[in-house]
Amino acid sequence: MSRPIAPLGRLRGAPGPTRRARSRRQRTGRGERWYRGAVxxxxxxxDAWAADSLARGDIGELSAYATRAPxxxxxxxxxxxxxxxxxxxGSADTxxxxxxxxxxxxxxxxxxxxxALG
Incomplete structure (x- = not known):
């Protein structure tokens, strides 16, 4: 039962790496600034940290996100x-x-x- 499922096809990971719904109101009143494109x-x-860690395949860095990620x-x-x-x-061959x-x-x-992996 612990076989990887990668032979079934390409693996895709989503949704995006950041989530903080409450912060729209806490930081910007009603969120108007964010809707105009401010990040x-x-x-x-x-996101840049996660993208770099994924591109390098650095699972150790990703697993320490709570203390290492900006x-x-x-x-x-x-x-x-x-x-x-x-x-x-974990579902990938490698x-x-x-x-x-x-x-x-x-x-x-x-x-x-x-x-995507694979």
Missing amino acids: PGWSSEF GMPYAHPTPDHFLPIFITL PEQPARTTIDGFMIGFAKRSF
Whole structure:
């Protein structure tokens, strides 16, 4: 039962690496600034860190996100939106293989990066 599922096809990881819905109101009143395209530093810094770690296949760095990643704890005040990345990585033949970004950018201040393995 512990066989990788990668032979079934390409693995894709999503949604994007940042989540902080409450911060729109806490930081910007009603969020008007974010809807005009402003991306908070904690979001762009965390996304850049995650993209670099994925591109290098550095699972050790990714697993230490709570203490090493820039933008914490704003990017992920709880682990439930970041930990699914490890399900995707663990499903690959070689979890340490570099990931390829398939979607990037930001929407209302949140990263929408998705990646593919294999």
